[in-house]
Amino acid sequence: MAKAVGPSARTRPGPLKPAVFSLSLLPLAWLVWRIAGNDLGPDPVQELATATGEWTLRFLLITLSLTPLRQLSGRIEFVRVRRMVGLFALFYACLHFFIWMSLLLAFRWSAIGEELLERPYISVGFVSLLILIALGATSPKAMVRRMGRNWKRLHRLVYPAAILGVVHLTWILRTDVGEAALYGAILAILLGHRLWRHLTR
């Protein structure tokens, strides 16, 4: 795991990164399009919060699937874009958080503080966000080099970040946990694959 990342992974200039970059912006473009067309329904704030939350989790799961995909397919391209996809997870998480602070809570700081502390599903999301920020901040190549082995240790926190994301989602659901079951199953497969490799190596 994570072997191909860092200084040794030489990046050939090619269309791969620009293509993945553009694709990753599509969810944002779609939201902007719907905002411009006033097409978010009667409760647009809630819609934006939900959509950005879901995209955060999806990007996290895609990020986590790249290493297994590379191992299964033998294609290095998967991990070449891993940092970028991971940063997009952080990007959508920041949007999600900002929408919550600004549009849902109107920057009422006392309310924001209360929510972070008193609502378990928010606290859990917040911890997940803090992890993603820490990972994003240490993602430049220079940091990888500087941190050495600690980098890898730190970046294992992506697993709890994803788990907390699914917990956060499960807490939000009402009478049907199908959505959480789907994301949870994908996450379980991704983590299970790592565990299995670890145990059988």
Added chain:
Amino acid sequence: MLIKKPADIQPSEITPESVYRRRREFMRDGAMLAAGAMLSPLAAPVALAQQGDALKAAAPAGLTRTPPAPWWEGKFEHVQPAPSEEPFYTNESLTPYEDVTRYNNFYEFGMDKSDPHNRSGEFRTEPWSVEISGEVGKPGTYHLEDILKPHDLEERVYRLRCVEAWSMVIPWIGFPLADLIKRFEPTSRARYVEFETAIQRDAMPGVRSRFSIIDWPYREGLRIDEAMNELAFLAVGLYGSYLPAQNGAPIRLVVPWKYGFKSIKSIVRMNFRETQPNTSWNDLQPNEYGFYANVNPAVHHPRWRQDTERRLPQTLFSRQVIPTRLFNGYGEQVAHLYKDLDLARHY
């Protein structure tokens, strides 16, 4: 769709008379055309609220809906318009028909707000009967036509406050719950009323879901004095027209001083009993949803802040966030029901 911040809209703008007149003519013409074309009274979609001039709110121009059954015809012809003052009316701007009928929580049809509109097409409201049971003098299973027959329909414009911190203003058509209850002669032991929603597995994707964690059918309840309160209402229509499935067709409860989930939809059973009934949400998550569920900004809810509400519809650039009021602003009518009750404990 053009949406304005409610505060920007003058009350006169909501129901401009000229528009009503035009709508009325449009609908009448439409109905005549349709009737002329088909000549079958059942097949012809009938435009409703012909007396829309008098009602506070009529269905949108061009909306025609087929009556669920022949006996419904004419039901909406002599609806008593809402008075012009609280509590049976509010001059806050109405939530448009499209939003009232496309943004719903009705988990039997799915989890998304649009699911009840998009996935309720198979739901059958005819024949429909309601079972009246328990501590009443006249128990039995009654066809809806007989349930409705003696009641004069009236219009009421109520605020609806969802526990998810959004709210709407909806013009209902129906009759007081108390009038119905009196007819069936509850005994002195009838201290609570329990309600149950229909269950049609084949028509309800949410009920079929293997990941559903709620115990269907949906159940709600009221204390008998709450049920007899003048605000408690049984609705069979909105905006001068039949209730669509997603809004609880063919008959639903409206208790505007309580969070929306108390206003149970598509009722098939009313059971009168001596002890407090179990209710679906209370069974599922007792720390989040109490039996009373009175709108109360001072009572902490584990999931959503209850101090403010988003009045719908909103756009990103004109959002109306208003303070939530105790009993959703209906305290004058209902506060006395709870004078001996610790509202923080009995949430």
